[in-house]
Amino acid sequence: MRILGIESSCDETGVALVDASGTATPRLLGHSLHSQIEMHQAYGGVVPELASRDHIRRVLPLTDAVLAQAGLSLKDVDAVAHTRGPGLAGALLVGSGVACALGFALGRPVLGVHHLEGHLLSPFLSADPPEFPFVALLVSGGHTQLMRVDGVGRYELLGETIDDAAGEAFDKSAKLLGLGYPGGPALARLAQEGGDEVFRFPRPLLHSGDLDFSFAGLKTAVLTQVKRLAQAHPDGPATTHLADPLSHQQRADVAASAQAAIVDVLVKKSLSAIDATGLKRLVVAGGVGANTRLREQLGAACRQRGVRVHYPELHLCTDNGAMIALAAGMRWQAGLGHAKSADQPYAFDVKPRWSLAELSGR
Structure with a gap:
């Protein structure tokens, strides 16, 4: 069963083929x-x-490249999967349209995949795959969630962000510091030159007693600190960008302190989820899962508790077609395919807003 997967939910076009x-x-x-x-x-x-x-321009050449890597052709594809949601509606429609067109032309089934389920299952492609059950920390630009995962399609939401996601906190803090896009990786690089405790930023909901997150207040605290540093500069605040008067070291210290606050919350909540469930495996997935400090802090804390931590390979932390093809394959194996086929209309739809909890048991 060879499944071609297409990811087009935001700003990466990914295509992959799995067996x-x-x-x-x-x-x-x-x-x-x-x-x-x-x-x-x-x-x-x-x-x-x-x-x-751009997805329209890229998806078919990427498909050709993947088939060439595998030494196969389109006629060797047994099913086509695509990201159905969540994501940008127009971007999702590109992948969905191409997938359904290929399915129709080839007479093959088409499977719509939840983007976050792709991230959730992506560590199964790593050299150290997890085993069910486990706690999952899904942490990306738009999502921060803790899930209990008992199997494919068996997900229980334990906690989620009530406002900004962790990735948004990284990106917005980076923007306040005048860093380029994408902000999260730029802030993490700058943080390597700064002090984690120079500025004591808040750790929202750290002691809330639940597993929810909140990062909007942290962004406000970073804004307040940048303003304070700019106003203290001899020349006063800049007229172009607020952070212009700050020295390189001041920016690095703000970046490091902001990153430390975000990571502290993610680590503390993840450990609380481990304690609450009694499980001994933690999966970290999503773009922020590539953050070096998060990996170091989580790894050290989990080793002390005898908890195994699993990550996708670094090149699979970002959005990619491999995780979509994988998720489709694992759902197919579990009898949860729900595919469009030649016996059904190949009409397609997308779900820009789609809760992962809705998949449980489906």
Whole structure:
């Protein structure tokens, strides 16, 4: 069972092919990815219309590249999967439209995949795959959630952000410091030169007694500190960008202190989820899962508790087609495919807003 997966939910176009034959974890046969970072940098963030148009340009050449890697052709594909949601509506429609067109042309089933389920299951492609059950920390630009995962399609929401996600806190703090897009990685790099405790930023909901997150207040605290430093500069606040008067070291200290606050909350809440469930495995997935400090802090804390931590490979932390093809394969193996086929209309829809909890048991 060879499944072609297409990811187009935001600003990466990803295509991959997996072999989901038998009951073993689907095996990656090939994958290719195009990032739109360079295109969006001029605008300081993702422009949805530009993202959609670029997906149209990239998806078929990437498909050809993946098939060439695998030494196969389209006729060797047994099913086509695509990201159905959540994400940018126009971007999702590109992947969905291409997937359904290929399915119709080939007479193959088409499977719509939840983007976050792709991230959630992506560590199964790593050299150290997890085993069910486990606690999952899904942490990205738009989502911060803790889930109990008992199997494919068996998800229980333990906690989530009530406002900004952790990735948004990284990106917004980076923007306040005048860093480029994407902000999260830029802030993490700058933080390596700063002091974690120079500024004591708040750790929202750290002692709330539940597993929810909140990062909007942290962004406000970073804004207040940057303003204070700018106003203390001999020349006063800049007229172009608020952070212009700050020295490089001041920016690095703000970056390091902000990162430390975000990571502290993520680590504390993850450990609380481990305690609450009694499980001994933690999966960390999503773009922020590539953050070095988060990996170091979580790894050290979990080792002390005898908890195994699993991550996707670094190149699979970002959005990619491999996680979509994998999730489709694992759902197919579990009898949860719900595919469109030649017996049904190939009409497609997308779900820009789609809770992962809705998949449980489906």
